[in-house]
Amino acid sequence: MRRSTIAIITLLSLINLPAFTQQNFASISFGATIPQGDYGSTGNLATSGYARTGGAIKFDAGYFPVSYFGIGGSFSFGSNYAIRDSLLKDMTAYIEDNASSVIDIPKNAETIYGSGFWNYINLFMGPHFSIRASQRLYFDFRGLAGISILRTPDQELSINFDGTEIYSRTSKNKVAFGFTAGGGLRYMLNTNISLKCGADFYQSRARFDYIFDLFQGVAEDVIPVESNFLIKTVELTAGLAYSF
Numbered sequence: 395m396r397r398s399t400i401a402i403i404t405l406l407s408l409i410n411l412p413a414f415t416q417q418n419f420a421s422i423s424f425g426a427t428i429p430q431g432d433y434g435s436t437g438n439l440a441t442s443g444y445a446r447t448g449g450a451i452k453f454d455a456g457y458f459p460v461s462y463f464g465i466g467g468s469f470s471f472g473s474n475y476a477i478r479d480s481l482l483k484d485m486t487a488y489i490e491d492n493a494s495s496v497i498d499i500p501k502n503a504e505t506i507y508g509s510g511f512w513n514y515i516n517l518f519m520g521p522h523f524s525i526r527a528s529q530r531l532y533f534d535f536r537g538l539a540g541i542s543i544l545r546t547p548d549q550e551l552s553i554n555f556d557g558t559e560i561y562s563r564t565s566k567n568k569v570a571f572g573f574t575a576g577g578g579l580r581y582m583l584n585t586n587i588s589l590k591c592g593a594d595f596y597q598s599r600a601r602f603d604y605i606f607d608l609f610q611g612v613a614e615d616v617i618p619v620e621s622n623f624l625i626k627t628v629e630l631t632a633g634l635a636y637s638f
Contacts, residue, residue, distance in 0.1 A: 423633025448474035466522030510548035542572030572598035
């Protein structure tokens, strides 16, 4: 309750600041994307994302037909490296526990494994609220939604031992609904160029399969893992904006 009251008072104070002409803008910014919740957890192939901190690139724009309120748009790219060791450990354990025939993978088995990273591309639009607090300083708040194109980490796992070969792969690109909400500031360096900093929360949903193929010495394949969890990140970025 106290936090809500403080937020409302702060917002009203900003609204009551002296009015300055609002400007449209387009920007580019770079920064970090930090996994949250299940997306950054390990231990369960079905509900964990095994993601670690990565990078983000954002192209943002705001059009203001009236003061303060406008339409925002964002085209962004995010990438999170996979936690390789945990993925390999959990996939190996799953194969041993869920194969139709008894499998005991020896420690000296020939293992070839490579893991890529999560990629997502977002195209969002929505309301953008901007306050020009002084001649040089803007405060921005927005909530955007649209489509996310998600690509899971490439999994190249091959295990060979005692005449048995195991190969793992994952399903690829998915299109999902996503949204982002956050805020930031722009500080004008001159008439048109400003320094832009922002913090945004991003969320979408990942649905893909871990698929395991067994050859030689095993009668049937391992049941695929249907993975389903929310991708959540906090994106911290900085860049430049052009006002017009």
